[in-house]
Amino acid sequence: MEEDINKVVKSVYQSDPSVTGVMVVDESGLCLENNNVPEEAAGLFASVAARSEMALLLGANQNTESSPVVQIEADSMVIIIKRVYGYTMGIVKDKTKASGT
Numbered sequence: 001m002e003e004d005i006n007k008v009v010k011s012v013y014q015s016d017p018s019v020t021g022v023m024v025v026d027e028s029g030l031c032l033e034n035n036n037v038p039e040e041a042a043g044l045f046a047s048v049a050a051r052s053e054m055a056l057l058l059g060a061n062q063n064t065e066s067s068p069v070v071q072i073e074a075d076s077m078v079i080i081i082k083r084v085y086g087y088t089m090g091i092v093k094d095k096t097k098a099s100g101t
Contacts, residue, residue: 021092
């Protein structure tokens, strides 16, 4: 499993030069992989992903198989959070290097 997570993280960095950090978190908020993201963000990322899924249940879209993508923007960075196969991935991008974000 760890090798699979490392491959995914590596592919994120290779596919987008604006990526400055990646974190993978399990359902309990435990950090499984961390590259240049404060470790304290693990619980936050897991919580944001869980709450966004709860928001889907409140709306007309009752498809629980899809997880929403949450994007948080600040002046100089973008944080993208998504849950995939029970794991939460947080990707931090530098807006000054972003291509199409």
